[in-house]
Structures are given as C-alpha cells and as structure tokens.
Amino acid sequence: MKKQKSVNRLLTLALVWLISLFAIEPAVAQNTASIKGLVQTESNEPLNGVSVTATNLATKKSVSATTNEKGFFSISTLQVGSTYNFTFSYIGYETGYVNAFKLKEGNENSLLIRLKQTAADLTEIVTTATNTKRTQFETPMSITSLNAETIESKKFNSNADILRGIPGIITENSGGAVAANVYVRGLPTGGQYILTPIHIDGMPVLGTAGLNSSATDVYYRNDLNIAKIETALGGVSNLYGSGSVVGLINIISKTGTDVQKTTVQSEFATPGKSQFDFQISGPTGKNAYYSLAGTYRYDNGPVVFGLPTQGYQLRGNLKKILDNGDVFTLYGQYINDKAQYYLPYPIDSTFHRPQGWDGKTIYTLETKDVDNLTVKTPNGVYQSKGANGVFTKGGYLMVDYKHTFLNDLKFDFKAKAANYYHEFNFFNLSGSGVNPAPQGNFATVKLGSTITAFNYTYAGDGTTLNNNALVLENNMTDRIRPVNDFATQFSLTKDFTGKSVNQTLTIGGYFSNTNAGDFNFQINYLSEFNDKARILNLNYTDALGVKKAYTVDGVTTAPQYVNKYLSSIKKAAFLTNEVRIGQKLRVDVGLRVEGQTANVSSEKKATITNADGIKVTWGNGVYDRFDLNASDWALSLASNYKLSNQFAIYGNFSRGYYFPELRSYAVVYSNNVPQYPTLTTEKIKQAEIGIKHYSKNVNASLSAYYEMLDNRRSVAYVLTGGVVNQVTYITGSKAYGIEGFLNYKLSKNFNLYTTLSYINSTYTNFDQTPALVGNTVSRRPNFMNDATLEYKAGGFAFRFNNFYNGRRFADDANTTSFAPYNLSKIDVSYTLKGAKKETVSFNVGIFNLFDNDGITEGNFTAGTTQLNNQKYFIGRPVLPRSFYARTILNF
Template identity: 40%
Template structure:
C-alpha cells in the first residue's frame, strides 16, 4: 500500500475514532433528525418486532411485502452465532453451506446447489451496500480476509431473487449485505472483552452518537490475539477499526454518509490433514497425540536461492491483510417532484498475503515410514539412508514422516466502485410506481504471486523438520535429499496480474397495484473488459556450488520474464420479474423469476501452447422461486420452492499436477438444482421461542467438459460438497436478566469430488450461549457476563476431503486426507452497554 493512501485511510478512521470526545462537548439541537432505528429488543420473545425494511431494492419495503426470499439477522443474533468465523453466521441462513474448518477467515461458501470451489464465487460480500471487492476471481482469496465483522453492525440481510439481482454489483444467487449502525441523538456504546481457551483474547468497542447540527458518528473496532482454535505455534494477531459520519439534511430529504475502514491482521489458515482411512477420525502422531494440524514454526527462515536472489518463506504471516477503504453514500429527494437520487462510491487498497499449508507433497500426500518414503521415491534401503532432525539429533524409533508443501501467496489489490440511481415515484390509476434508472462501475486490480516449497517433517502437531542424506551402496556417493528440512526448492511459481473493468446500466419498476398486489420488473446490461498477464516459467540451476545436492534442491522453477497476455471482453443481459399477493395483512404469496449471468473468473481463462487464450463468454443462470410468507403475533413462517439452471460455468479446481506442484484445472460444466426451503420462528412462552430453518435440495451435473472431452461418468452425478439437506434449529430464552440459547447446525451427506466416489457423512455442530445481565448503573447501562461453547459435543466430522487430490483421493486406504470440524472451544465474554 502506498504511503499517501495509508495516511489518508488512517487519518479518516482516526478522525472518526476521536469523534466521541468531540461529541461530549456538543448538544443536539431540538430539530435534529430522529435517530436511526437500533436493535434494543435483544432476543426476548415478547419484545415488539419492528417491520424489517429490505434495502436491497431501489425502494425499501417490508420483508412481508417483497417478492423475494429474505433472511435477516439483528445485532444480537450476529453476536450469538459469530463464535469462530463468518461461516458460523452464514451457516444459519437457508440454502447456504459455509465451511469454516479453515479457521477465522476464508470461509468456503456454497449456495443453492451452484457449482463452486468455495469462497464467495456467487455471493458478493457487502457492507452498507458497498462490495468489499467488485469482481471475484482475480485470485482465489476470499472477501472475508479483507473485512471483518464487529460490534458496529446493526443487522445482516441476505436477499436473493427478483430485481435485487439487478442493482449495484448484481448477483442472481444473492447478496450478503451487512448494515452498520449509525449515530442517533444519544451517545451510546458497547465495550466487550472476550477470552477463550487456547489463548484467545479480544477486545471490542463500538460508540455512536450526535455531533450536533444533524451530524452523527459511529465508530467500532477490535484487537485480537489468538493461539487457536488449533494450536500451531503461529499466532493469529491483529486489529481493525471502522467508522461512519452521517449528515442528515434538515428538511428530512436525505443524507450523506462517509465510511472508513482499516485493517492490519494476520490469521492462520488450516487445510485438510491425514485421518484414519476407515473411521476418518484424527490419528496420533509420533508423540502419541492426535494430530490436529501440521502447521509449524520450524519452517521459519526456510528458503533457497532464486535467479532474483534469496527467497525466504513468510508463511508464518498466515492470511494477512493490511489496508482499507473509504466510501461515500448519499440519498436525496428532489423536492416534491417524485424524483430522488442515491449512490455510493468507494476506493479500497489492501496489501495481502495468504500463507497456504497444503495437505501433502503432491506425490504421496499421506504419512510414510522411513522405508516407505525411500521406496516411494526410488531412494534405496534404510541401511543406506541417514535421517536426522534439522535442529540436530536422531529420529525417534519408528517415526512417521509427512512431506508437505507451503505456498507463499502475495496478493495486493485495489478496487474502485461507483453506483448512481435516479428514482421516480408516480401514480397511474391504482398503480403506484417506483421507477429506478441506474448504473454501476467497478475497476478491480490484483496480483497473484505464488511460490511453492516442499519440506520434510515428522508427523506431529507442530512437527520438526527432517534432513535426509542417501548413500549409493556401490559408488558410496552421497546425495543430499533434504537440507534443513527443505525437500524441493521452488516446486512451483505463479506470477499473474489480473484486472477487470465493469460497466452496467439497469432499470426497474416496483409497482404497488391496489392494496393487495405488488409487482416488480427490471433489466440490466453489463459490459466486461479484462486484462490478463501471466509470466511463464523455466527450470533454473540456482545452487551449483553446494556439493551432492539432489536436483530438486539445486534447480528451481522460476519466472523467465516472458508473459502470456489477453484482453477478454464480453457483455451480458439480465431480466427479472416478481409478484406478491397479500391474502391478508399477515399472509403473502410470492413468485419471482430471472434470467441472469455471471462473468467467469478471469483466472479461469486458459492459454494453449502457442499462448492463445480460450474464448470468454458469460455463464447464464436461470431461476424461479415461489412461496408463502406468514407473519403472526406468535409465529413467523416462510416456505418456498426454487429451481436453478446454470450453463457455461467455468469451474476451477486447484489440484496437484502429479509432479509436486499445482495446476488450476478448468472444467466447462452445466448444472441444475431444485429444492425447498422453510423457516419458522415460534413463540413457545413469554420468554422462550424456537427458531429454525430447513433446506432440501438436489443438484446435478448436466454437462461436464474436461480437457475438451465430455466426461460421461460425471453427468448426472451430484455436485461435490453440496449436501441434499441443511437445517438449523434452536431454543432461545431471554427474560431480560438471564438468557440461554441452545442451537445446532446440521450439514447432510455430501461427496468430495465430481465422480461421487467418496461420500462424507453428515454432521451436527451444537452450540450453547448463556449469560446474565445486570444494570448497576441505571436502565440505559447494563453488564452481561456470558459463556459460549462452540461444538459442545466435540463433533469430529469431516467437512471436506482434499480438493487438491480431487478424484485421486484414496478410498479405503490406511489414510484419508480431510478437513475436520474445528474442535470444541469455550469462551467467556463480558459486555458493557452504556
């Protein structure tokens, strides 16, 4: 990140952070605009529930009046479910499966049976309607590496279907949008301290209030250090600060809000590990302790010579992000004309790294005895081999070895987005129209620089590195196979630069016809311009002086300065319509249908041997959904059926190349999925309610082109990592003093690869959250002491196999490489509201 931007971001966020001091010296004028609605009801079943106003369309409407599938979560719900990472929250939303076994960041998000490698490929992540990044697929880093939740959030909206697909960045599969709290006419805030076993300490603060003259502020942030949830010896540590300044026009015609965010954080990321081949439970390492992860500080300083000088791994930084964004949002009614404008503009820049610990060396990928390691690589017998620890000393008796890879990914990026909408409200007879004419612009640039290194270590938690020297029994010549634990210097090299420019124009009409019927219709056209630069590689001798080195230590794969370039361009259109009929004031029927598109990830563009790029065409998605919404005083119910068809999907699999490196395999696929979803919130008692949701879905491949050939063995098979059933269920008690929540998330059986050869059993993760609240400082101030238990029964299920092995994962062998659910973790929180 350049110095000027860093200074600007820090100045903006620091200025917002200092506003509470200024606020204490201000008084709110009597004609100040009313405070924005805040979540003050907690989860008490009898508390009045305000109408949920959906903001994902040009005109905000009640969820009951919107012909869309809508899921919302208030601030209390977000706090209760956010125990480990973003996946904990998203897993509670119907039709979403989110894998959080990797730790605090980079959740793999799957939605409605759509084929995805994970991350957020179909569901943009937004804060206050502003996308974290405007285009996904410049590299594979997930959005949640750059932006995190905190106490300054008011609610979450997940809206899919209908004309919500058309506005801003657009997404037929839905938008994940977090809405921030803005200041009101009273100074208020929340401070929280969190402790969790295995070395987690976190402090959160959120403060908001008035500055006078219709100006309000809100600021929030956190600092966290964490040795877990799986101890690796490599800490997770960092901080973030966010804030906003909101000015409301004195005539109540609109507002202008300035947003700022800055993050400096490093979080460790866990990949699959070898498990027992039959039970798929964790297995003990050489020290007799079950192996939870193979991340280790022993690799610190590991490096090798390159044509550009010495390379030393920075893998200990984990998934790191440093940088931020500045955004401006506004809305303004233009007198009594019926016209209004609204828009948003944002600039962000992040210095980002992602330390990826693989699940094997790309050759064997499972633990090996000393002799099997030698045999599998044609290195002779144990009698002619000398294994020692890199730090000195002989290996323990009968140890297991595990050769593994680390990939240092350097991924800086910057992004500019702008959105402008002109709206007009008018009546034609009994029809009330809300017209929108708008446009969106996005320009995203990112680098994807990867260096892969292979090392040899014992099979343990936080393993020690291992050296190996082999002696030829005939010539007595020695070969250094592993030096200071380094097994393969420069096993892989990638240096790509991708940028995308998007222009979109859209229109919509949201109509209220009489008192019972709402109808929406709209369309969008978007232009896409891309730019690709990918450096080619050569094998280079970088150490010709150290005697007896094996070729893998002497030679490295490195960039040669020659580039493949391409400039893909395309365009696509979308149409959407939806209707809702109110049977009564509390019961609505709705139906929506859309024809939309996704632009393929630009990193999915392949080149042939002559450096010619493959064609680039949009992925077309068609979907329809219909259902019922019921809002009664003692229960809320929704039920819907959906159908989705996706064509021309460029599916990317990051898999082993068979030589110890990686390749991004691109398959051209088509899929169809159908299913039903239902939600229920039921009042059982004055202070007790039940909340749950259920998704039943069926997703199949209808086309699967691999290397230009149709794979008939896959067509008709289930999509990998997509379960047929998902549900959430919980009991929630809150009498204002004592609260207790017991809830579970169930993920059904699913397959690890497209051939459906390996099935993973479904699993439940139970969680408990409980607290006691006292008010020692008056009604406006309270202290809550709470305890939270994630994975109460310590479920040891496997969330995924090894994506890098894809269809080559061993079935029924001694080992199975998979990523288990994170282990049970107990945390305590002390929360002060003032």
C-alpha cells in the same frame, strides 16, 4: 452565431421559468395550524420513514407526512380548532395512535410517540436497494435479516458461524477466522462468495472478485459496528451493486443518533484467543453524527501449531443531515491483521483424527518451522512468508449521498475506493500424493531401492527422528495478492401514485475498476507425521557410496511459481419497477445490462537446479498478455400476493449471467503458436415459489426452487507430481430443493427459530470427464437443519443451537461420501441494568459442545476423484470444542 445566441436566450428563459415554478410558495389560509412531532422506539431511537396520517374527525379528510432521519415530522395544513386522529405506521412496529387531538392556533401543537417493535422478527429490508420499505412478509424472494443481537449470539470464529443455517446458504466452519467456505444452494462453485458477493453498506467489497482465489471476507473483520446482515436470494434486489442473480450478502453498519452510546467488549476463548472490541456513537454537532468501532485480536490460530497471530481494525462513519433534508455519509476502514488458516490433512480411514508416533491426537500438521523455510532462486534467497498466515493491510473510503429534488425524485450516489496489501500463505498438507509412510518405504520410493544408510533428523536441532514415526512430504505456498478497487453507483427513483396502482421506478448505473496481483511460490518440505509436525532432513548414501542429502534445511524442492497481474472494468445499467396493485399484490420487474473488459499479464517460467541441488521454478521475465471482454443481460420477474393479513404467496423467475473468474484464463501454446482465450459469460436461470406466514407470534416461510447453470468455469487446484496446478473445468448443473424457516414465540420467555434445506444438485455437463454427468455436485449436503431454542427472563438468557449437516460427497466422481454430523453450541448470559440505562453483560458458551469431529471437506487438490482405499484419507474435521467468555458494557 445569431442562431446560437437565440438558443442561449431560450434556454435562459426556460431556466428562469423553471426556477420560478419552484420558488412560488402556495398561499396558506389564515385559519390553518401546524403540528410537529417526534417518533422514536421504546429505547428513544429515532425512526426514519414512519408514515404519519392525520384524519379530521368532522370532515374525514386525511393528510399524510413521513418522518425524517431524526424521527421528526411536520404537517402545516390542518384546521385550527378541529379534532384529529393520528396514526403512526412503520414496518416491523406496532401501529401507534393518538386520538381526539384538538389543534391550537399557531405552532404550539406537538406530539411525541414511541412505537413498540412487533413480536416476530420482521425487520426492515435494506438489502433490496429498491428505496421502498418492506418486511420479509411483503418481499417476493427468500430473504433473511440478522440483527446485531442475533449476530452476537451466533458468532464464534468466522462468517461461517453467522451465516450457518440461513436457508439457501451452505457454510463450512473449519478454516479459521477468514476465508469461510460459503456456497449458495446446489451450484458448483468454490467457497469464495463468487455467486453471493459480499456488500458493505450497499457496495461490494471488491467490484470484481475472482482475480485470485482469496475469498472477499479476508478484507474486513466482523465488529460491533454491524447493525444487521441480510441475505437476499433472487428478485430484483440482486441487480444492484456488483450484481448477482442468485443472491448477495449485505453488511449494514450502525450510524450515530442523538443518543450518545458506548459499547466495550472483551472475549477470551480456547485455545488461546483474546479479543477486545469497542463501538462508540453519537452526535458531533447539529444534525451530524458519528459511529466508530475497533477490534483487536491475539490468538494461537483455530488450532495451535506455534504461530500465533494478531491484528486490529478500525471502521466507522460520519453522517450529516443537511438543512434541505439531504443525507451525506462518509464511511471508512483501516485494517492490519494476520490470521492463521487450517487446511485438510491425513486423517484415518474411519474419518477421525489420527494419532502420531507419540500416541497423541493429531489436530494439524501445520508447523511453526515454515517460518525458516529458505531456498535460493535466480533472484537471490527467498524465505517463506508462512508465518504471516492470512495477512491484510489497508482499507477503504466510501461516500453515500442521498438527495431529493423535484418534489419526490430521489437521487442516491455511492462511491468507494479500496486499497489492500494482502497475503494468503497456506499449507497444502496433502503432500506429494503419498500418504504418510514408514521411513524406509518413503526413502526407497523417493530415492530408489539401491540407497543405503539413510537417516532422518530434525532440521532445527539435528536430533534423530523416532524410529516409529511416519514421514510425508508437504508444501507451503506463499500467495501475495495486492489489490486496489474503485466502484461507484448512482440511481434515480421516482414514485408514481394512482388510484389503485402505485409504482416505484428506479434507473441507475454501476462502474468498477479492479486491479490485482497474484504472486504464488510453492516450497516443498519433509516432515514427521505428528501433531504440530516438525520438519526433517533426510540424508542417504547412493549406490556408489556417495553421501547425499534429499533435503536442505527441510526443503526438498520449489516446484511452482505464478506471477500474474489482472485488471477488470465493469459497466452496468439497471432499471427496476416495483408495482403495488391495491393492498394485496406486488409485482417487481428488473433488467440489468453489463459489460466487462479485462487484461491479464502472466509471467512465463522455467526450472533450474540451484547450488544446493534443489529444483526451483522461477519466472523468466517474459509475459503472456491478452485482453478479454464480454457483455450480457439479466432479467428478473417477481410477485407477492397477500392472501390475508397472515398469509402471502410469492414467486420469482430470473435469467442472468456471471462473468467467469479471470484467474482461470491462460494462453495455450500449440507447436509454439499461442492460442488466446475468449471471455464467455456463464448463464443461469432460476425460479422459486413459496408461501409466507406472519402473525403475532409466528414468522415462517416455505419455498421450492429450481436452477440451471450453463458454461460454468469451475477453477480447482490439483496436485500432480508434488506440484499444485490450477485446472479449469467447464461444467453445467441443475438443482432443485426446498427451503423453509420458522420463528415461533412459544411463550413469553421461550422462542424457537429453525430452518431447513433440502438440495438435489447434479451435473448436466463436464467437459473433461463426461462420465460425471448425472453425478451429485460435491460438498453439497442433501439436507440441512439449524435449530435454536432461546429462553429469556429478566436479565438471564440461554440459547442452545444445533446444526445438522447431511450426507455429502467428497468428490465430483461420487466415490466417497461423508457421514452427517451435528454441530452444537450453547450460550448463557446475564445482564445487569443500571439507573441510567447502562448495562453489564456476562456471557459464557461452548462451541462444538459434544466435540464432534465431522468432516467438512476432503482433499481439494485431488481433482474430481478421492478414493478411500488406503490407511489415511485427506480431510478436514470441524474445529474442536472451544470455551469462551465475554463481558459487554453498554453505557
């Protein structure tokens, strides 16, 4: 006990001594003066982090400071009566100067300076999460930053429009407002952002993705509160947050300032979209700010088929700058939105939209009749939720606290909690594997050649189907997927300054707990082959003369049932060091160690025949339950060398991992003995070298990369006998390619932005089909080019964009390829400015200007092979031409 008291006394004395060290204020000479100042943009926005240097003209000694969140700085150790030159440096802005400023005695000295943004787009990099400000020119990786103006000019329907053309990112625009297919380079993954997780303000949308097949962009909608979107491929930046060695996408929100701002926007677009947005921000009190955005949308879907949807979202933040300089920000979102999704369907053998029996072009076989699909199950009557489309309701709260202590040790803490009710109900329009067929052929194939007196009628009103109409069997799959998620991250960052070597060391940790349900129920139905197809009943007489029905209210069978509960806990620690050697060399080193524990509960199922004679697959109340766990590490090395003020070379190498999608794991039975799976991480290595150029009018880069991915668990949905089953392939791949971008200010009024990507990706392993080794990974174009020509003069702006998507294979067997296509967009706007800096903008545009019907994907349920040897082929054309008009008010 005495020993413990002695220890307590020593600790108390030590604590008092430490406090006294920080409590002592240094003596200040009486002949010193202080200066305060404010640094803003040309539009009076405060600039945080501006480097301010005061140089005494007589002694040549310099003193430095940095502006705070409100753009203010203060220097209190200057000499009264002396004359100083002041320099203001900030990334992405021209250096500002105040020369020969003579200091007065006391605190009467003050400065106000406004910095002008540089001509080329070299915006500050926030995605890196390394707590040092860099431009693209200084960063040793491929990184793209899209500001709010660029996002506004690119957006049309989904994330695919915004991200299209970014080097290293492959997007497919066709599905609708959500669930964009987004891939990274040549890696064999689905389009659910698995290898490029989405972060919002530095935290992942979900701590663990892949618990089901819903893409993470279903949990939010793009709004006017987005300040910028940044993508980072490679480098230490990807070791933060949820972690992704290949890359991540970070959405950065606007926050309020001392200037009150309001934006109101309305948009009308064909084929029936009305959307209204607002964003308002400003001060709420002393050093306190807010920003709030809302969006409401009503539309008829990406193509019209009779099930309009609507929804809204509110998203914003509150920021408080404390007296000690700490910054506390609270973020929040609430969403209640439904959106329709558009999937592949039978197109003709020349890969163009077909015609129906009425001679009209078929844009979709999706139908409003699914709202009435009903089937009896062991638990009662089940009615399809197809009319809901993609439905998301819920939101998140996130806190971000930044504190600096012990002079320059920075502490950053983030915590985010999210809860969503989510449905993804979709049409699988490849049917039961039978292409659209004449009525007689379909009936005899399905029911046998001995049937007689068959007839097709519309299930809704009983009228007879036109004799020339083709028929096919489709299905509607309801997927109900509630999810709750908690994630937190903290980091400590310390700067070490030497004579020629400066370092920024960051150490931190990450934790997430994600839980999700995955209920799937499939209902097969019979329909005509026509635009906005109606569902059918088929009645016939069998060989014994008995009258029978193949369908009941259009339903043929309910062959699939899935009921899973999945949970995942991730724990990670990371350590990074950014080293700046002299003025030219930067070296980044990063290490991340992570472990995952997971649990899967999957209900077993059985098939019954209900009272209507329909086969229904349903759960039997017995569950397979098993645990999974694994751990791994990632290492990243990167370097950037400044050859001159205009040229820099860079390179990076990383060894990393991915935790496979948990939805791919299941118990396998052999002679009624369960065999439980084990969790094995996927391994990835990548290397990149490149050169960057920056001058007053040019921002450009060119790079080459190489990647190897092993033990990849590729998850696919394969249609067999009318039932969509989940299938897992163990694959490996390698890819190499070239990427580049050019932002060139051609003249005062003209600007050209263009990107290019060349990709060569092949399989090195394919467990179920070894013959596929050496084949090209499907749906990866060999070449892409995105080019935008922009003209601005006064309040007038004109933009023309063309995206070229090169040849791709529809399947991994490389049996069918899709021809290249161009997707063009034109956008014209005119802005009127008022005396108080308020503006009104009128904006019109055309998406898919030339109404191209290029194919983005084929039959995703066909497995590894899709043959084009029949009259019809399953494919999804890009969205048809659409016109839009927007009005934007800023005040």
